[in-house]
Amino acid sequence: MTGELLLSALGVVGMLLFLTVTTFALVWIERKFLGHIQMRLGPMRTGYHGIMQPVADALKLLFKEDFIPGSSDRLIFWLAPLAVFVPAFLIWVSIPFTKELVIRNLDMGIFYIVAVSVVSIIGLVMAGWGSANKYALLGGARAAAQLISYELPLIMVILSVVMLSQSLDLKTIVEKQAVIPYVLLQPLGFLIFLFASLAEVGRTPFDIPQAESEVVGGPFVEYSGIRWSIFFLAEYVNTFAVGVLGALLFLGGWNWPLLPPIIWILVKSYFLVLVIFWMRATFPRLRIDQLMSLAWKVLLPLAFLNILIVGAHQFYRWPAWSLSLISLVVVLAVGYRLRWRRIAGTSRLGLSLATERRLANDRTP
Amino acid sequence: MKMEAEKRFDTVDMMLNMGPQHPSTHGVFRMVLTIDGEKIVAVEPHIGYLHRGTEKLCEGEYYLQIVSLFDRLDYISSFNNELAFVIAVEKLMGIQVPERAEYIRVIMCELNRIASHLMFYAAFGADAGAITPFLYAFREREQIQSVFEAVSGARMMHNYFRVGGVIEDLPPDFGDRMNKLIPKLKQGIQECDDLLTGNEIFIARAKGVGAISAADAIDFGMSGPNLRACGVLEDIRRSEPYSVYPTLDFDIPAGQNGDCWDRYMVRMEEMRQSLRIVEQAIAEMPQGPVIAPQVRKIVKVPKGEVYVRVENPRGDFGVYLISQGGDKPYRVKIRGASFCNLMTLKKLLQQCYVADCVVVLGSLDIVLGEVDR
Numbered sequence: 001m002t003g004e005l006l007l008s009a010l011g012v013v014g015m016l017l018f019l020t021v022t023t024f025a026l027v028w029i030e031r032k033f034l035g036h037i038q039m040r041l042g043p044m045r046t047g048y049h050g051i052m053q054p055v056a057d058a059l060k061l062l063f064k065e066d067f068i069p070g071s072s073d074r075l076i077f078w079l080a081p082l083a084v085f086v087p088a089f090l091i092w093v094s095i096p097f098t099k100e101l102v103i104r105n106l107d108m109g110i111f112y113i114v115a116v117s118v119v120s121i122i123g124l125v126m127a128g129w130g131s132a133n134k135y136a137l138l139g140g141a142r143a144a145a146q147l148i149s150y151e152l153p154l155i156m157v158i159l160s161v162v163m164l165s166q167s168l169d170l171k172t173i174v175e176k177q178a179v180i181p182y183v184l185l186q187p188l189g190f191l192i193f194l195f196a197s198l199a200e201v202g203r204t205p206f207d208i209p210q211a212e213s214e215v216v217g218g219p220f221v222e223y224s225g226i227r228w229s230i231f232f233l234a235e236y237v238n239t240f241a242v243g244v245l246g247a248l249l250f251l252g253g254w255n256w257p258l259l260p261p262i263i264w265i266l267v268k269s270y271f272l273v274l275v276i277f278w279m280r281a282t283f284p285r286l287r288i289d290q291l292m293s294l295a296w297k298v299l300l301p302l303a304f305l306n307i308l309i310v311g312a313h314q315f316y317r318w319p320a321w322s323l324s325l326i327s328l329v330v331v332l333a334v335g336y337r338l339r340w341r342r343i344a345g346t347s348r349l350g351l352s353l354a355t356e357r358r359l360a361n362d363r364t365p
Numbered sequence: 366m367k368m369e370a371e372k373r374f375d376t377v378d379m380m381l382n383m384g385p386q387h388p389s390t391h392g393v394f395r396m397v398l399t400i401d402g403e404k405i406v407a408v409e410p411h412i413g414y415l416h417r418g419t420e421k422l423c424e425g426e427y428y429l430q431i432v433s434l435f436d437r438l439d440y441i442s443s444f445n446n447e448l449a450f451v452i453a454v455e456k457l458m459g460i461q462v463p464e465r466a467e468y469i470r471v472i473m474c475e476l477n478r479i480a481s482h483l484m485f486y487a488a489f490g491a492d493a494g495a496i497t498p499f500l501y502a503f504r505e506r507e508q509i510q511s512v513f514e515a516v517s518g519a520r521m522m523h524n525y526f527r528v529g530g531v532i533e534d535l536p537p538d539f540g541d542r543m544n545k546l547i548p549k550l551k552q553g554i555q556e557c558d559d560l561l562t563g564n565e566i567f568i569a570r571a572k573g574v575g576a577i578s579a580a581d582a583i584d585f586g587m588s589g590p591n592l593r594a595c596g597v598l599e600d601i602r603r604s605e606p607y608s609v610y611p612t613l614d615f616d617i618p619a620g621q622n623g624d625c626w627d628r629y630m631v632r633m634e635e636m637r638q639s640l641r642i643v644e645q646a647i648a649e650m651p652q653g654p655v656i657a658p659q660v661r662k663i664v665k666v667p668k669g670e671v672y673v674r675v676e677n678p679r680g681d682f683g684v685y686l687i688s689q690g691g692d693k694p695y696r697v698k699i700r701g702a703s704f705c706n707l708m709t710l711k712k713l714l715q716q717c718y719v720a721d722c723v724v725v726l727g728s729l730d731i732v733l734g735e736v737d738r
Contacts, residue, residue, distance in 0.1 A: 037497060038497050039500060039504060138403075205566050211494065212494075213389040214719055214720050280496070282497060282564075284490065285720075
């Protein structure tokens with residue numbers, strides 16, 4: 001019993017270390033990746049190709065003044081970073097990296113993860129309220145609306161994975177994908193998962209709560225130094241969680257041949273994280289009403305449709321290819337609809353004054 | 366007691382102060398928004414944070430010195446401002462500017478227009494939430510800036526135009542530089558277009574947002590690309606031609622709906638048209654002197670008054686100059702395009718969302734240096 005407890009404690013410490021290192025790595029990768037997309041080098045001065053930049057950033061943040069606004073609600077202001085940070089780390093307790101490498105595998109692992117991660121919404125709202133700043137309040141309200149709306153399609157699409165694998169245990173879900181990863185079976189589900197979870201972690205194009213151009217950082221506007229860096233850490237840990245969960249639920253987790261399982265899971269997770277960074281580099285931000293209509297009018301109905309398709313597939317025992325075919329057809333139909341709207345949207349300029357070339361001697365002096 | 370508590374649930378609108386220290390107000394502009402949740406109920410623009418009294422300063426300076434004050438009005442398009450002032454002085458003095466100087470001025474002004482519109486593109490992308498357009502546009506703008514540096518010696522605040530011409534001829538490698546620059550710019554503008562224009566989210570953010578009718582726009586005194594986006598084909602380069610514009614071949618793009626999208630598209634097309642103008646001007650530029658011979662070091666202007674308008678990248682930029690003889694003007698009145706464009710903000714932001722507010726402001730492409738003067 002004590003031995004088991006000790007092992008768990010060791011696992012938790014190891015996980016905290018791993019996540020901190022991962023955050024540093026992600027910060028560096030994001031800066032370099034964005035830099036190269038934007039035709040610049042990114043950090044270059046701190047170590048080889050700026051590899052120590054995250055450390056320098058962290059040190060800078062540590063030494064900054066810990067400022068608390070005078071009119072803030074101190075207790076809430078103080079608790080808010082914890083309310084975001086703790087759930088972000090708690091979910092890692094039951095995320096398996098390989099068959100053996102997991103702190104505590106739960107029979108209802110995915111259920112636990114979804115349930116715990118929702119708590120961080122409260123932290124954002126608390127930060128928005130406690131700062132006594134109108135921008136923060138607006139950001140907090142946006143965060144609440146956005147995260148609650150996107151929780152639904154996310155849960156629905158996870159449900160469809162659970163229906164396919166007949167299990168809430170992440171290990172079993174991965175083992176069921178030993179031959180065909182679920183992304184091939186339900187591309188529609190994967191896309192919904194990607195968009196909904198992007199909105200969950202508030203990355204571009206769904207970074208509306210933090211929108212720099214309007215609410216200048218939203219809930220975090222009054223936070224500085226170490227408190228702000230806790231939010232920052234939680235954001236990156238959550239982003240990585242999306243990558244790992246995407247890899248576990250849709251990309252077949254650690255099961256691919258040749259390389260050891262731990263390498264595969266990391267490769268897949270980092271690939272998803274890079275896709276997220278890539279979106280950040282290219283996409284503008286949605287507006288809050290557009291975001292809401294995307295959640296309620298597009299993603300949620302599609303998630304229900306996805307469940308229907310999977311349900312029918314399970315009930316009538318259709319072959320696997322039929323499921324991927326139906327899913328692909330739906331994706332293409334939605335894509336075609338968007339493309340059609342895009343062409344209708346980009347009507348070129350209506351009028352243009354025709355060129356008239358006058359003679360040089362007509363010139364008015 | 367319970368009733369009272371229930372009564373307290375009725376909502377009140379929130380007042381949100383945006384600026385003057387806000388990343389998206391394009392300088393030191395301040396808006397006081399009254400918002401109901403995310404909807405804007407009312408907006409009150411406050412200007413004047415960058416007021417430097419340029420018009421008054423002009424009265425105490427020599428004509429030569431005033432050119433440098435005009436650089437500092439709309440600091441994104443300095444050449445176009447300088448042009449308005451020197452044309453005004455030349456009209457009063459009746460000076461015929463040498464042909465070569467006119468062409469140099471047009472080349473500089475049109476390159477300046479491209480640089481200014483690239484700046485618009487950069488800021489507009491950032492306002493909509495995209496970070497990469499900023500760096501794409503600045504890469505192209507940097508090349509133009511280095512040409513400006515080679516020609517005038519300064520990246521901003523060029524102080525290059527003089528009454529009667531320009532201060533000195535183009536550098537000897539100007540032709541080579543432009544031969545390299547123009548294809549690069551063409552490609553660069555196309556890349557910028559590819560990056561942002563077709564983006565589904567960008568279209569959703571810009572299309573139909575902040576629309577104004579042509580009649581309203583004219584009533585407000587809107588001008589430049591903002592007015593042309595409403596479908597009004599008004600361009601001073603055509604309607605009241607100055608310099609060598611009548612000999613040059615270019616189209617004037619115009620939109621239909623007067624929304625942010627049309628304002629954006631008009632500017633993207635104007636960059637291409639400006640490149641056309643630059644190409645023609647370089648091909649047709651004659652050799653010869655670059656400053657009229659009768660211009661002395663201390664410019665003395667005969668008594669009289671004149672109003673000159675030029676098409677600045679932001680619209681109709683006017684200078685009303687009164688001289689009572691002597692080496693200093695009696696009065697200089699500046700009509701800023703940004704100022705009039707900005708005044709439509711109240712109209713444009715009706716029934717918008719908070720997020721639209723920065724996009725609409727960005728689409729107007731104001732420069733506070735010119736608004737506050």
